[in-house]
Amino acid sequence: MHLPGRLFLGNLVQRRALLAQMVRRDFEQRYVGSAAGWLWGLIHPLVLLLSWTFVFQVCMKIELPRGAITQNYTLFLLAGYLPWFLFQETVLRSATSLVDQSNLITKTVFPAEIIPISIFLSSVISHLFTLSLVIIAVAAWLGHFSVNLLLLPFYMLCTGLFAIGIGWIAASLQVYLRDTAQFFIVLLTLWFWLTPIFITEDQYPDNVQFLLHYNPMAFLVQAYRERLLSNIPPDPHDLLVLALYSASAFMVGGLVFRQLKRGFADVL
Helix, strand or coil: CCHHHHHHHHHHHHHHHHHHHHHHHHHHHHCCCCCCHHHHHHHHHHHHHHHHHHHHHHHCCCCCCCCCCCCCHHHHHHHHHHHHHHHHHHHHHHHCHHHHCHHHHHHCCCCCCHHHHHHHHHHHHHHHHHHHHHHHHHHHHCCCCCHHHHHHHHHHHHHHHHHHHHHHHHHHHHHHCCCHHHHHHHHHHHHHHCCCCCCCHHHCCCCCHHHHCCCHHHHHHHHHHHHHHCCCCCCHHHHHHHHHHHHHHHHHHHHHHHHHHCCHHHHC
């Protein structure tokens, strides 16, 4: 093998090893000193979902319309919130990640772009635990188990590409403008309510429904629900839209990160 090929493969192996180490470190540090450990990654979203179910279904008497994918509001809400929580956690934690890891970036030759990737992969571990509980709950509660669940890794990949792309933009801008993380908190709050997590798409007013067609997270929420709660086959058009949104965000985020990365060491 020629020397450039060996260097490339060696560099690739080193980066994979570094990424695996950072994922393990990030996952362990999130729960260091905690008696419950990684279980908090399950407890937090489940308690939040139970609280929302109590407020919206018990207190406000919100009911799903006839023809909805299920009449079980708790599972409807849980299935829809899963991809959003993974997306939100990746973006918000990525936004401050470069500043938090500034000692690595300024003192060593370090591939800073892998930090948001490691955050996503670490979040996927908790996501898989919660997803497993949802699948078990759907099987026990509704007696439903579909072969379409095999498509969930594709949707996780789309969520990851989309979240990492936006995370790269947020993280790189945060280095130069420290208000960026706060801006993304506000942005994701608005984005959250424009994503059909609590209600179906048909329950949105007609004059704002067009926004859902340009919201990648609306496609992911719907996809998770259909795969988890029904036997509805995936729509090829929706798969293509998700792939395009995710790949575009990943590439644009990568280009922005690459351009701004040149000044990281000086600013940090």
